[in-house]
Amino acid sequence: MTSRGGRRGQAELRRDHRRDRYALCSAVFAAAVVFGAVAGPALLFDLPxxxxxxxxxxxxVLAPVLFAVRVVSVPARFRPADQPSQPGRTSPDS
Incomplete structure (x- = not known):
């Protein structure tokens, strides 16, 4: 259901699924890069x-935190803005 009470169309559902898959894939990639950058040198080299x-x-510790932040921030950033119900109006109650 949308904020205006209507049902979401197939295009909106596909858009939301693509956004969620992008959020998960980019979060996994970012977490792996951070883990490798932080823990990698200590695992490869003899450090004092x-x-x-x-x-x-x-x-x-950092990789799961980054994963969670990325999964939450991507959908929040790409959330569509509510459109007024009529052109030229500022809100549905105007």
Missing amino acids: GTAEGLPPRAGP
Whole structure:
């Protein structure tokens, strides 16, 4: 149902599904890149002291946080604006 009480059309449903798939795919990619950038050097190279232990613990914490932020922010950014019910009107109650 739309905000005006009507049913959503097939085109709107497809648009919403594409937006959601884009949000999930881009979130997985971004989380993988962040995990690799943060934890990767510590796993590949011998780092001294704290630098060896901190990145492998920070990567698994930052990646899910970034994933969640991306999944929530993409649909919020691409939410269509409500259109007035009549041309020239500012709101349906005008």
